[in-house]
Amino acid sequence: MKVLVATEKPFAKVAVDGIRKEIEGAGYELALLEKYTDKQQLFDAVKDANAVIIRSDIIDKEVLDAAKELKIVVRAGAGYDNVDLEAATAHGVCVMNTPGQNSNAVAELAFGMMVMAVRNFYDGKSGTELKGKKLGIHAYGNVGRNVARIAKGFGMDIYAYDAYCPKEAMEADGVKPVDSAEELYATCNVVSLHIPATAETKNSINYALVNRMPKNGLLVNTARKEVINETELIKLMEDRPDLKYVTDIMPVANEEFAAKFPGRYFSTPKKMGAQTAEANINAGIAAARQIVGFLKDGCEKFRVNKK
Ligand code: 3PG
Incomplete structure (x- = not known):
């Protein structure tokens, strides 16, 4: 199983280290796509990912079409207006957020x-x-x-x-x-x-x-x-x-x-509200744990789209 962290605005390194620990500790592979500037980079990165952790990154129908192996997207944060929930449901992809963490x-x-x-x-x-x-x-x-x-x-x-x-x-x-x-x-x-x-x-x-x-x-x-x-x-x-x-x-x-x-x-020049080490750790690790819980036990707590 491959878990992709796709963050145009990266998490603090300490949060990525924590996410890696959760994902690799569960026996999965972690891939990182940070500071990407082009949607094609996201298309390429999602194509063999089974799970994706994002922030305000746009997950629309095109991205979902490219992500043939995708089972779950977790928005590490509160607002999920950047994810096309209907398209995710149509693709059989579960979408979650991590409420309260940032x-x-x-x-x-x-x-x-x-x-x-x-x-x-x-x-x-x-x-x-x-x-x-x-x-x-x-x-x-x-x-x-x-x-x-x-x-x-x-x-x-x-x-x-x-x-x-x-x-x-x-x-x-x-x-x-x-x-x-x-x-x-x-x-x-x-x-x-x-x-x-x-x-x-x-x-x-x-x-x-x-x-x-x-x-x-x-x-x-x-x-x-x-x-x-x-x-x-x-x-x-x-x-x-x-x-x-x-x-x-x-x-x-x-x-x-x-x-x-x-x-x-x-x-602010770039949205900074959730840009602290603590918020990155809280939301990033919560997202990683939710993915492990979903892939291992089918836990759908914090699911935000219809089945
Ligand atoms: C949120 O919805 O969690 C906040 O707006 C933070 O968004 P960000 O992860 O893109 O900084």
Whole structure:
């Protein structure tokens, strides 16, 4: 059995060493394809792989067509919008993610970006503090819960909206649930996005929603670029010179944002939320163990596509 790690954005070496230990310890072979620049390299690498570990790497019908021996793809991370689930099901391939394994890393980066933004990107001018400010957590999953935990240490007043999470779970964490996204944005000085990119959420962060934020509002995106209606956010930031936007997922319109909103906009050059040794180890080794469990015992815990 051959397990391929295909990561355009590589894991830390220590995580690859851990993955190798799990895979070779189970008697399988490990192959590595890192920093590839061309889809053909991925086609060539998957053709005899029985299992693949990926990050944000695109697994579409073409890749699945090329992967004749493939039984399982594990997305070492949370969001699996980069995998064509229907095509995987049609090819008889099981798709899993590793929920929660990189959540703390993403949550910590959200705070790194928040502090940077409220301190005016360290330009020397007087900024503001997070203590006492209202933080809105948009979606209360694994990352949202870590954001809430860290926000308590900052002394923030914490609100959350998540249609799929029981309010009691938020209240148990000292978080105030609100009834709608509209209410969250209208209430909070800072909103941190943790929604996945789905048909329902794509383009949903739009002019009308963000315009509800109070004066000097800050929007923090460590989720996905697809959830932002970029055209409308640009228009809103033109109309509202008090608003700031910081993101870990470079917008399609990055150059326009950067040119139009100096001192109010920042994007990391490459998605960095989960790019820590700890998150790489947690998610990478979880992915390797899930593959071994699937190949040896047929365990399908964390499967995300239909059979
Ligand atoms: C995730 O969905 O787990 C995060 O967005 C991290 O993605 P990455 O592995 O591409 O950094």
